[in-house]
Amino acid sequence: MKTVWLVDDDASIRFVLDKALSRAGFTTECFSNGQDVLTALSYSQPAVLISDVRMPGLDGMALLEEISLSHPNLPVIIMTAHSDLDSAVNAFQKGAFEYLAKPFDLNEAADLVERAYQANSQAKKTKRTPTEKDSPDIIGEAPAMQEVFRAIGKLSMSSMSVLINGESGTGKELVAGALHNHSPRKDNTFIALNMAAIPKDLVESELFGHEKGAFTGADSMRRGRFEQANKGTLFLDEIGDMPLDVQTRLLRVLADGEFYRVGGHQSVSVDVRIIAATHQNLEELVKQGQFREDLFHRLNVVRLRLPALKERPEDIEALAHHFLSASAEELQVETKTLTADSIKAMQLYHWPGNVRQLQNTCRWLTVMAPSQTVNPQELPDELSHTSAHSESGGDWLDAFQSWLNQELTQGKENIWPNVQAQLETRLIKTALAVCNGHKQDAALKIGWGRNTLTRKLKERNIQD
Numbered sequence: 001m002k003t004v005w006l007v008d009d010d011a012s013i014r015f016v017l018d019k020a021l022s023r024a025g026f027t028t029e030c031f032s033n034g035q036d037v038l039t040a041l042s043y044s045q046p047a048v049l050i051s052d053v054r055m056p057g058l059d060g061m062a063l064l065e066e067i068s069l070s071h072p073n074l075p076v077i078i079m080t081a082h083s084d085l086d087s088a089v090n091a092f093q094k095g096a097f098e099y100l101a102k103p104f105d106l107n108e109a110a111d112l113v114e115r116a117y118q119a120n121s122q123a124k125k126t127k128r129t130p131t132e133k134d135s136p137d138i139i140g141e142a143p144a145m146q147e148v149f150r151a152i153g154k155l156s157m158s159s160m161s162v163l164i165n166g167e168s169g170t171g172k173e174l175v176a177g178a179l180h181n182h183s184p185r186k187d188n189t190f191i192a193l194n195m196a197a198i199p200k201d202l203v204e205s206e207l208f209g210h211e212k213g214a215f216t217g218a219d220s221m222r223r224g225r226f227e228q229a230n231k232g233t234l235f236l237d238e239i240g241d242m243p244l245d246v247q248t249r250l251l252r253v254l255a256d257g258e259f260y261r262v263g264g265h266q267s268v269s270v271d272v273r274i275i276a277a278t279h280q281n282l283e284e285l286v287k288q289g290q291f292r293e294d295l296f297h298r299l300n301v302v303r304l305r306l307p308a309l310k311e312r313p314e315d316i317e318a319l320a321h322h323f324l325s326a327s328a329e330e331l332q333v334e335t336k337t338l339t340a341d342s343i344k345a346m347q348l349y350h351w352p353g354n355v356r357q358l359q360n361t362c363r364w365l366t367v368m369a370p371s372q373t374v375n376p377q378e379l380p381d382e383l384s385h386t387s388a389h390s391e392s393g394g395d396w397l398d399a400f401q402s403w404l405n406q407e408l409t410q411g412k413e414n415i416w417p418n419v420q421a422q423l424e425t426r427l428i429k430t431a432l433a434v435c436n437g438h439k440q441d442a443a444l445k446i447g448w449g450r451n452t453l454t455r456k457l458k459e460r461n462i463q464d
C-alpha cells in the first residue's frame with residue numbers, strides 16, 4: 001500500500017500535507033513527534049516518511065539517524081524552514097532521500113513523495129554514513145540556490161568532476177570550496193586557480209611543475225598545482241581560457257592520473273578531483289574549436305548553474321545582512337541596518353558584479369554611510385537612482401532603467417538630449433490630450449509657464 005507517515009509538530013502543516021497526499025492517492029498517517037514514530041515503527045512501516053526538522057523532543061535529524069540504523073530502506077524526506085546549505089548537507093549525510101525547503105509547493109511535495117515511493121519499490125537505498133560537517137556560509141533561499149545545495153549534499157560522498165557555470169562573482173569558487181569541504185577529500189588540499197589570470201606561457205608549469213633547467217629561469221625543480229593538490233581538489237576557474245595544448249595535457253591527466261613535469265622524463269601519479277568553472281558557453285567554444293570536446297565531456301559529469309544575483313532578488317536581504325555583519329566585525333564597529341526602501345532599491349538594481357559587488361557595497365556602506373540605519377539616498381549612486389521610485393509608479397521606471405542599462409552598456413554617449421526630448425514629447429502630448437488641447441491648462445498641469453510650453457512645442461516639433 002502507498003502509505004506515507006507525516007511527522008510535524010505543526011498541526012496546520014500536517015493538515016495541508018495530509019490533504020494533498022490523500023489527493024495524490026496516498027494513505028497517510030500523522031504524528032506530532034518523533035518518539036511516537038519510533039514506537040509505531042516497531043509495529044509497522046510506511047512506504048515513505050516525511051518529517052519536519054524542528055520538533056520538540058526527538059527532532060527530525062535525530063529521527064532520521066535512528067531510522068537509517070533501524071530501517072535503512074525507508075525513504076525519509078526532511079522538511080526544513082531553514083533553507084541553508086548545512087541543513088541540506090546534514091539531511092543527505094544522515095541518509096535522507098530528499099530535502100524539502102519550506103515554504104514549498106504542495107504539488108512539489110506530492111511529486112517528491114511519489115518519487116521516493118517509486119525509488120523505494122524499485123531499489124534498495126544505500127545507507128550513507130554521517131561525516132563531520134563543515135559550514136561554509138553560502139546564503140541562498142532562491143530555488144536555483146536550493147538546487148545547488150541539494151547537489152552539494154548529494155555529491156558529498158563522491159569525487160565526481162563538476163562543472164560550474166555562472167557569471168563572475170556569483171559564488172563559483174565558494175561552491176567549489178563547499179563541494180570539497182563536504183567530500184571525502186576534505187582533509188586534503190583545495191587549490192583554486194584562475195586560468196584567465198595566468199600568462200599563457202606559464203600555465204603549463206603552474207599546473208604540472210617543471211624540472212630544474214627546463215627553461216630559462218627554471219633554477220630549481222618546482223611541483224605544480226596538480227602535485228600540491230594530490231588527494232585533494234583542484235578548482236580551475238575560467239576553464240574556457242585554458243590554452244588548447246594545456247587542455248590536451250589536462251585530458252591526459254584525467255584519463256591516466258599521470259603526467260610529466262615540464263622538461264621531465266619521469267611520470268608523476270596524482271589523484272586529484274577537478275572542479276571547473278566558467279562564465280562562458282563551453283558548448284559554443286567546442287563548436288568554435290576553442291575547447292576540446294573530449295575534455296568538455298570529462299569535466300561535464302555534473303553541471304551546476306549559479307544564477308546571476310539579479311535573478312534572485314529574494315536572496316538580497318539575507319546576503320546584505322550577512323555582508324554588513326561580516327564587515328562590521330572586521331572593522332570592529334556596529335552593524336549597519338538597511339531600511340525596507342533600501343532593500344527594495346537593492347532588489348531593483350541589476351548587479352552586474354553579482355554577489356561580489358553586493359559584498360563590496362556592504363563594505364562601502366559600513367565605512368561611508370553616515371548613520372546606523374541606511375536610507376536609499378545613502379546608497380551608492382548607481383543604487384540610489386533605482387530607489388527614487390519606490391513610492392509610486394515603479395514599473396515604468398524599471399522599464400526605463402533596463403532601457404538605460406542597454407543604451408549605456410552598448411557604449412552610447414551623450415544620451416541626455418535624446419532622453420530629454422523623448423520625455424518632454426510624451427509629457428506634452430499627454431498633458432495636452434488630458435486637457436483637450438487646452439494649452440493654458442496643460443502648462444499648469446506640467447508646472448510650466450504658457451510661454452515655456454509654446455517654446456517646447458516648437459522645439460520638439462509637436463503639432464498642437
Ligand SMILES: Nc1ncnc2c1ncn2[C@@H]1O[C@H](COP(=O)(O)OP(=O)(O)OP(=O)(O)O)[C@@H](O)[C@H]1O
Nearest residue numbers: 137138139140167168169170171172173174355356
Ligand atoms: N551565496 C553566497 N553567500 C555568501 N557569500 C557569497 C555567496 N556567493 C558569493 N559569495 C561571496 O562573494 C564573493 C565572490 O564569490 P566567488 O569568488 O565565489 O565568485 P566567483 O563566481 O568564483 O567569481 P569569479 O568568477 O569572478 O572568480 C566571495 O567573497 C564569496 O564569499
